[in-house]
Amino acid sequence: MWGYLSGFDNDLFGQFDRMRREMDTLFGALSGSAGIRSTTIGTYPAINIGASAKQVDVYVFAPGLDPAKLDISLQQNLLCIAGQRHESLPDGVQLYRRERFNGDFRRVLTLPEDVDPEKVEASYRDGVLHLSVARREEVKPRRIEVK
Amino acid sequence: MSENTVMQTREASALAADRAATPAMLPPVDIFEDPAGLTLKADLPGVSKERLSVAVDQNTLTIEGEAEIPMPEGMEALYADLRSTVFRRSFTLSRELQADRIDAQIQDGVLTLKVPTREESRPRKIEIKVG
The missing domain is CATH 1.20.5 (Single alpha-helices involved in coiled-coils or other helix-helix interfaces)
Known part of the structure; x- marks a missing residue:
C-alpha cells in the first residue's frame, strides 16, 4: 500500500x-527591460503573455471574478481588460489584514501586430482568464521548398 | 518510533526542504475575525483544489499552491507579471484557535480558510452592575 x-x-x-x-x-x-504599459508588482490582475507560431496567449490572473462582468476588447493589437472586484466584509468583524484588491481595474496591453481580432477564444478557470488570439495566416512561418 | 516512521519523516522533510528552496510568490490575503473564529482569504489564481495544500505544523499554518497554466507547444514569453507558479505563505496561529478544525474552500482561485476559536475563549460580554 x-x-x-x-x-x-x-x-x-x-x-x-x-x-x-x-x-x-x-x-x-x-530580461530586465519592462514594457511601456507594464505595471508594478502586486497589480491586480497580473498578466502574462506568451507567443507561439499560431497564436498569442494572454493569461490574466484574476481570482474571484465573475467572468460575465469582465469587459474585454481588442482593437487592432491593443487589448483592453476592464472589470471590478468588490468584496465587502461581513458586518462587525475585526479586520487585521486587507491586502487583496478591491475595486475597479483596467489594463491595456500591446499584443504583437499580426494578431487577428476576429479570432479570439476566452476561458476562465480557477481564477485565470486565458485568451488565445490567433495570428494572421500570412505571417506564419512557411517552409520554402528549394527546387 | 519504528524504522519505517523515521524514514517517512526524513523523506517528508527532504521534500519540504526541496519545495522551500523553490522561489514562491506571496499571495495577498485578507484576515478578519468574528466571535466564531478567524477567516483568511487568499488570492491563488490558477490553483485548483488538487494542487493546494493547507498544513498546520506545531502552530504554523502554511498555505501552498501551484498554478496550472495550459501552454501551447513552442510558446515564447513576451511579457510576465508572474514569474513563478508557486504560491506560499505561512502564519503563526495562537493557542485559542482550533487548528485541527480548519475549514478550507477554494473557488475561482480564492482560498477561504475558517479557523474556529475554542468555545471557552470566545469573548464574553461583561455585565457592569450599577450598585
Missing part, C-alpha cells in the same frame, strides 16, 4: 515540477 501511495506521490510531484520548470523557464528568463 505504501509503495503504491509513494509512487503516486512521486508522479504527482514530478508533474508539478515539470510544469513549474516549464513556466519558470519561460517567464522567469525575461
Whole structure:
C-alpha cells in the first residue's frame, strides 16, 4: 500500500515540477527591460503573455471574478481588460489584514501586430482568464521548398 | 518510533526542504475575525483544489499552491507579471484557535480558510452592575 501511495506521490510531484520548470523557464528568463504599459508588482490582475507560431496567449490572473462582468476588447493589437472586484466584509468583524484588491481595474496591453481580432477564444478557470488570439495566416512561418 | 516512521519523516522533510528552496510568490490575503473564529482569504489564481495544500505544523499554518497554466507547444514569453507558479505563505496561529478544525474552500482561485476559536475563549460580554 505504501509503495503504491509513494509512487503516486512521486508522479504527482514530478508533474508539478515539470510544469513549474516549464513556466519558470519561460517567464522567469525575461530580461530586465519592462514594457511601456507594464505595471508594478502586486497589480491586480497580473498578466502574462506568451507567443507561439499560431497564436498569442494572454493569461490574466484574476481570482474571484465573475467572468460575465469582465469587459474585454481588442482593437487592432491593443487589448483592453476592464472589470471590478468588490468584496465587502461581513458586518462587525475585526479586520487585521486587507491586502487583496478591491475595486475597479483596467489594463491595456500591446499584443504583437499580426494578431487577428476576429479570432479570439476566452476561458476562465480557477481564477485565470486565458485568451488565445490567433495570428494572421500570412505571417506564419512557411517552409520554402528549394527546387 | 519504528524504522519505517523515521524514514517517512526524513523523506517528508527532504521534500519540504526541496519545495522551500523553490522561489514562491506571496499571495495577498485578507484576515478578519468574528466571535466564531478567524477567516483568511487568499488570492491563488490558477490553483485548483488538487494542487493546494493547507498544513498546520506545531502552530504554523502554511498555505501552498501551484498554478496550472495550459501552454501551447513552442510558446515564447513576451511579457510576465508572474514569474513563478508557486504560491506560499505561512502564519503563526495562537493557542485559542482550533487548528485541527480548519475549514478550507477554494473557488475561482480564492482560498477561504475558517479557523474556529475554542468555545471557552470566545469573548464574553461583561455585565457592569450599577450598585
